[in-house]
Amino acid sequence: MIDNIVFEDIETIKSNLKGDFFAGKKVLVTGGAGFIGSWLCDVLLSLGSEVIVVDDFSTGRTRNIEHLMQNPKFKLVKSDVCKFQEKEKLDLILHMAGHASPDEYMAHPIETLQTSADGTRNMAELARKNDATLLFASTSEVYGDAEIVPTPETYWGKVNPIGPRSCYDEGKRFAEALLMAYCKQCGLNVRVPRIFNSYGPRLREDGLYGRAMSRFILQALTNQPITVYGDGKQTRSFCYITDTVTGLMLLTASSKAKGEVVNIGNTQEVSVLELAKKIKKITKCKSEIEFHPLPKDDPKRRRPDTTKLEKIALWKPSVNFEKGLKRTIVWFSGKKY
């Protein structure tokens, strides 16, 4: 179902995109039943693209895309991206399949590495055969515990290659290196956004898959303790979904983005404790803030330098943290605040 908030946000994204680049294009969205992937499907279909989703539903949800099932321009294939094959001619591949939540990738490190390595190799071959443009969803985690903040794309990262997060960080780093090799050796038209903490409606909130933002909101709405790791002074820069999806689509369409890695995120840095307090204040919940040990290798600060995105895509995020957070809470609770 598309509710009012999602509907308005799709219209906002469309209004940020000029021209008809996506109209009539056949687009494969891997991980299309997930948070960001399902938003891409909504926007692409409303811009006149044909969309094929491949998803194994490891963290994706039917409810994110069930409203699209009757659309003749939409096709869903339940499959592992590592094995998926498509005979129809593709114009664009938006490769979003991945294990984005720390609990989820730490519980399934082998599958996480496989999706990044074998899944990305499979998508690179498919893009090569089709002469298609390939966008790969990388992450701010490739920088690890960054020593330069705001972090530019030129920073090489500080990553523990055998730590608990390495299946995700190193998997994405391998995928980036693989795609740069395809670009250099075969001329593949790739572009690699490094996404910094995106949030908004459809971000999974339950148990194992919940990330800090959605977990805190759920805890507040059910008056459970809000569980902060460490002292909560570690920072993140949260980017609302309309800004993330606009950035991804502009990068897909930009001829200047070929072979480039580009940060996508909001530059407003917020501590995790601040996030918990803001959610408490907006929801007026009775939850206590509960402190738990900080997981190993948790990055201390995360804030992107988005100068390159501004140059290549002529775009910078426009939804401030307070507005995006309120919108997300309204969507999760169904109440006005």
Ligand SMILES: NC(=O)c1ccc[n+]([C@@H]2O[C@H](COP(=O)([O-])OP(=O)(O)OC[C@H]3O[C@@H](n4cnc5c(N)ncnc54)[C@H](O)[C@@H]3O)[C@@H](O)[C@H]2O)c1
């Ligand atoms: N949300 C963020 O803040 C963020 C930040 C950085 C990077 N990313 C990247 O963006 C992509 C999308 O993230 P998201 O937040 O939408 O996560 P998500 O978990 O909501 O979506 C990922 C989707 O990929 C699917 N998937 C996973 N492994 C698969 C496989 N082997 N074959 C087929 N489908 C598979 C899942 O079922 C899910 O639908 C991921 O690659 C993630 O690493 C997200």
